[in-house]
Amino acid sequence: MPGQDDAREASPPIVDIRHLTLTYQTADKPVYALSDINLTIHKGDFISLIGPSGCGKTTLMRVIADLEQPTSGDVTVNGMTPEAARLQRAYGYVFQAPALYPWRSVERNVTLPLEIMGLPKEERLARARRQLELVGLAGFEKKFPWQLSGGMQQRVSIARALGFEPQLLLMDEPFGALDEITRDHLNLQLTRLWLQTRKTCIFVTHSIAEAVFLSTRIIVMSPRPGRILDIIDCSDLPRERSIDIRESPEFQRIAHRVREGLMQGHSYDD
Amino acid sequence: MTDRLMHHALPVAVMALAIVLIWYLGALWLNGPQVTDALNRSGQDWGMREFVTQAFTMRRPVLPTPDQVAVELYTSMTSHPVGHIRNLLYHTGVTAGAALLGAAMGVVLGILLAVGIVHLRTLESSLLPWLIASQTIPILAIAPMIVVILGNIGFSGLLPKAFISMYLCFFPITIGLIKGLRSADPLSQDLMRTYSATGSQTFWYLRLPSALPYLFTSLKIGVAASVVGTIVAELPTGGQAGLGARLLTGSYYGQTVQIWAALVMSAVLSLTLVALVGAAERLVTRAHGGRR
Numbered sequence: 001m002p003g004q005d006d007a008r009e010a011s012p013p014i015v016d017i018r019h020l021t022l023t024y025q026t027a028d029k030p031v032y033a034l035s036d037i038n039l040t041i042h043k044g045d046f047i048s049l050i051g052p053s054g055c056g057k058t059t060l061m062r063v064i065a066d067l068e069q070p071t072s073g074d075v076t077v078n079g080m081t082p083e084a085a086r087l088q089r090a091y092g093y094v095f096q097a098p099a100l101y102p103w104r105s106v107e108r109n110v111t112l113p114l115e116i117m118g119l120p121k122e123e124r125l126a127r128a129r130r131q132l133e134l135v136g137l138a139g140f141e142k143k144f145p146w147q148l149s150g151g152m153q154q155r156v157s158i159a160r161a162l163g164f165e166p167q168l169l170l171m172d173e174p175f176g177a178l179d180e181i182t183r184d185h186l187n188l189q190l191t192r193l194w195l196q197t198r199k200t201c202i203f204v205t206h207s208i209a210e211a212v213f214l215s216t217r218i219i220v221m222s223p224r225p226g227r228i229l230d231i232i233d234c235s236d237l238p239r240e241r242s243i244d245i246r247e248s249p250e251f252q253r254i255a256h257r258v259r260e261g262l263m264q265g266h267s268y269d270d
Numbered sequence: 271m272t273d274r275l276m277h278h279a280l281p282v283a284v285m286a287l288a289i290v291l292i293w294y295l296g297a298l299w300l301n302g303p304q305v306t307d308a309l310n311r312s313g314q315d316w317g318m319r320e321f322v323t324q325a326f327t328m329r330r331p332v333l334p335t336p337d338q339v340a341v342e343l344y345t346s347m348t349s350h351p352v353g354h355i356r357n358l359l360y361h362t363g364v365t366a367g368a369a370l371l372g373a374a375m376g377v378v379l380g381i382l383l384a385v386g387i388v389h390l391r392t393l394e395s396s397l398l399p400w401l402i403a404s405q406t407i408p409i410l411a412i413a414p415m416i417v418v419i420l421g422n423i424g425f426s427g428l429l430p431k432a433f434i435s436m437y438l439c440f441f442p443i444t445i446g447l448i449k450g451l452r453s454a455d456p457l458s459q460d461l462m463r464t465y466s467a468t469g470s471q472t473f474w475y476l477r478l479p480s481a482l483p484y485l486f487t488s489l490k491i492g493v494a495a496s497v498v499g500t501i502v503a504e505l506p507t508g509g510q511a512g513l514g515a516r517l518l519t520g521s522y523y524g525q526t527v528q529i530w531a532a533l534v535m536s537a538v539l540s541l542t543l544v545a546l547v548g549a550a551e552r553l554v555t556r557a558h559g560g561r562r
Contacts, residue, residue: 065464066463067463067464086464086466087466089464089465089466091464093460093461093464095457095460095461099455099457099460099461101458101475102558102559103480103558104558104559105559112465112475113465116462116465116467116471144559145559
């Protein structure tokens with residue numbers, strides 16, 4: 001639908017990154033974590049950042065979230081600085097580990113950001129119930145994190161990030177520690193969630209299949225220095241995804257291109 | 271049931287039995303020389319039987335036997351009404367009151383110092399060394415001075431004792447709580463940042479709950495120290511009341527059995543306070559999900 005694409009292009013970008021560079025000063029030599037990154041993310045995009053360890057994909061996401069400060073370059077989120085966006089709670093962040101607070105029940109973990117925002121109690125509980133239902137955890141409200149499996153814990157952390165209804169969802173390898181079956185299941189849930197809520201997502205992953213399955217665009221990155229090698233458009237794939245599309249030739253073609261990009265950026269001699 | 275008996279009751283019983291046995295042997299060994307002297311002086315023939323009986327029933331033994339201490343504990347708690355100055359429970363109550371007040375003051379001071387040090391970097395380098403130095407001073411040396419100074423400005427009785435008790439109690443709480451308030455993992459702290467939580471929100475929602483296990487461990491050390499502090503403070507106050515006074519009068523008159531009874535009582539007092547903290551900890555842990 002070209003009309004829809006035009007409208008998307010016309011609206012201001014959710015995330016706009018220009019000539020972003022981030023260098024860490026270490027004792028012996030500077031480490032170039034990110035080098036000349038340029039990236040524009042529009043409303044409703046599902047962007048995957050993929051690349052080997054140390055390519056700066058997590059760092060890039062932390063810059064967008066104002067958890068790291070860039071050395072040079074410009075970053076805007078919702079048209080403002082990342083700090084201003086953070087203070088307005090523009091995004092929800094899902095970490096590699098669930099990072100649930102063990103002394104709070106599932107429900108109270110989901111309501112934590114809402115309590116901080118000062119929402120009234122009924123509203124908090126209603127939202128928690130809605131979000132937990134969305135991630136398939138209705139009935140687990142009173143359980144504590146240790147009573148849940150790793151996959152369920154990660155779903156709670158997604159519900160927590162969705163609860164305060166941010167327009168931008170940042171996810172840093174949320175399913176990295178889970179087994180294949182659970183991961184497939186959560187990928188399916190996530191893509192449905194994304195269709196339902198129309199959120200903009202940025203997703204860090206190691207898995208090619210996961211990236212192709214979920215994304216509208218895939219950013220292939222390479223390390224030393226961390227940079228963007230390739231940006232792959234996935235608009236050939238339908239917006240509504242099922243597990244079967246993995247068998248389709250389009251899926252295979254995109255996966256192949258991602259793999260080539262990764263191999264090009266990967267040096268095996270170290 | 272048998273499992274519990276084998277794994278819990280049995281080791282406890284064996285340990286208690288061993289301690290009692292060693293105690294009796296120790297009484298024989300330590301009271302032996304005096305008993306031998308006395309028996310020799312009496313001019314009569316004596317054997318093992320007379321030696322043991324004498325060693326276990328001396329009026330002023332070097333080391334009284336557990337049964338002597340038990341009898342002394344019983345009579346000192348029952349021969350006078352509870353509120354009477356000669357009743358051991360009266361003295362225990364006096365010490366417990368001062369120790370509880372001292373512990374309460376110590377907890378408040380300890381928490382305030384820890385929160386201050388965690389939030390203000392300059393306090394860590396400027397204040398913490400002084401706190402550590404304060405604990406290197408032997409409490410026995412400054413207790414009389416504190417009593418005299420506080421007495422001069424009009425405080426006597428309970429408050430000087432509570433003050434010295436606080437002096438011993440606050441330190442483990444400060445040190446433990448500093449560690450605890452910094453124990454939240456970086457990810458949990460990042461999470462608070464992404465919610466743009468204020469400093470006090472981060473404190474109440476994250477830092478304090480993650481510090482609770484550390485706080486309870488420190489509290490157990492702190493309340494036990496508060497009892498020690500109170501008893502030390504009771505020694506220079508002239509021995510009017512309290513377990514410390516009991517110890518002092520006992521040593522004036524060579525009443526070793528009375529000293530040991532007071533020692534057992536102070537141990538029971540400390541154990542009770544530590545058990546109360548443990549019960550509070552279990553309640554809080556249960557409210558916080560039951561497993562940490």
